[in-house]
Amino acid sequence: MNYKHNISYLDYNATTPIDPRVLDAMLPFLKENFANPSSTHHFGKTINEAIKSARTQVADLIGATDKEIIFTSGSTEAINIALKGVAENYSEKGKHIITVSTEHKAVLDTCNYLENRGYEVTYLSVQKNGLIDLEELKKSLRSDTILVCVMFVNNETGVIQPIQEIALLTHEVGALFMTDATQAIGKIDINAGKIGIDILCLSGHKMYAPKGIGALYVKKGIKLPAYTHGGGHENGLRSGTLNVPSIIALGRACEIAEQEIQQDAERIVSLRNELENELLKIPDTFVNGSTENRIHNVSNICFKGFDANVLIGRMKNVAVSNGSACTSAIVEPSYVLTAMGLSDDDAFASIRFSLGKFNTKEEIKLVVKIVSELIKTSFRYA
CATH class of the missing domain: 3.90.1150.10 (Aspartate Aminotransferase, domain 1)
Structure with a gap:
């Protein structure tokens, strides 16, 4: 290029x-297809159908359903929604969270925020090769552990963690498993259900879509509180008028990634x-x-x-x-x-x-x- x-x-x-094909898909929604997808008139309903298609394209890439996809501004927001949401909704089970010392700052800073509000966070170390020690994870898991959050692919080294094994161990104590898959999406095949992922975060600008768009996968049955109030958009999690052009772009980027x-x-x-x-x-x-x-x-x-x-x-x-x-x-x-x-x-x-x-x-x-x-x-x- x-x-x-x-x-x-x-x-x-x-x-x-931005992939030129992604830009081509996006442009009409910056020009003639400008209606608000929440409007009840025919124009708005047409845009809403395009949003549904894009949601399905994102879901298909990670083996999810469209109802499990929440559009966000990117991975950082998705991480905040998920970590804070699990902490709030699952605090009756416990207040213990496990993550890794090499996570993205979006995870580490949010965990620090939760620590200041009474939650206990265990930060797993990594070995010389960048991988966690599964034995250390086993020893860290407790009955009051509510969430384990481990990055799929490290952004600096490219190291891939043993996500399926981590998810299995996490579920044995009844905790949820979350992964920041920002650097993995569109590069390697991911089937969230088969791997055992409960929550997954991704960003469009890491996979040839624009900046300012991302998605949060929340497995059916997992309840998170509203992060933004004001209209009940995105399953009540994130209110606000949708970023239609970028959502269309993200959907197209996911479709291209699945094919190529x-x-x-x-x-x-x-x-x-x-x-x-x-x-x-x-x-x-x-x-x-x-x-x-x-x-x-x-x-x-x-x-x-x-x-x-x-x-x-x-x-x-x-x-x-x-x-x-x-x-x-x-x-x-x-x-x-x-x-x-x-x-x-x-x-x-x-x-x-x-x-x-x-x-x-x-x-x-x-x-x-x-x-x-x-x-x-x-x-x-x-």
Whole structure:
């Protein structure tokens, strides 16, 4: 895909470009199909039917029913609705929640919010490969555990957790299992019912749809309180006029993903492996996290002794990420990588390359050349 300013974009885990087919599906609902889907006139009912179709497209991708899909502004909102909702509605069973130290900040910050309101949260550690220890999970589960929340695919390393096994253990104590599947949706096959997922969150802009749209899967029978009041939209969970164009776009993106998921995976993993194999020829480099249990589009590489911020700053025509959390003038090493046992220096030296379906072989060769030459001419700090 041709990007403005000739940028080689390898930051798909941060956000994706909109698929032209998704944009084509969306545009009519920004122009002539502008009616409010809640209106009772024929025009409004026509838009409502389009919303229903989009809801079904999202549901089909994850093996759900349309009634189990709630549209949100993205995964962060979906995570907040789910975590706070379960905490409120299931507090009679208990106030214990289990999650993982390498979850997205949307989960960790919401759990911290709940801790300040009397809930107890257990944060599971991860092993050097980024995977949790199932034995630690077993020991942490209690009769008053109401929810286990584990990310499907880590956004920084691409590590895939053993979701089905985690769900099984969770259900043995009568708790609900929730997963942030933001980095998994559209990349790997997911059947929520078969895997044992009770609640699932996803974002459109990670799968070639626009920013500002996402969805929450809530398995039939699970009751959550209203998160936003004012009209009873989205099964009473999230009131407010629906973001029709973006919902249509998300539905189309899910439909495309269901049709092309296998061919995309095969092509992208080939590009990722080519990139990784060439970059690992650079002395003192290694991959962070499991290479066996990993999504096909991510390679998180440590360039030992170098400052990733400096390297990225000098890659004027390459878009990648270092995974560091920057708050004002304070720069911290990736908490995901340090949780896996990396030193601060090695975490600071790590770069995430995340690929997508618009990347090309020529682009990969160019990035390898740019990074390799940059390493040769840069100062090694350690």
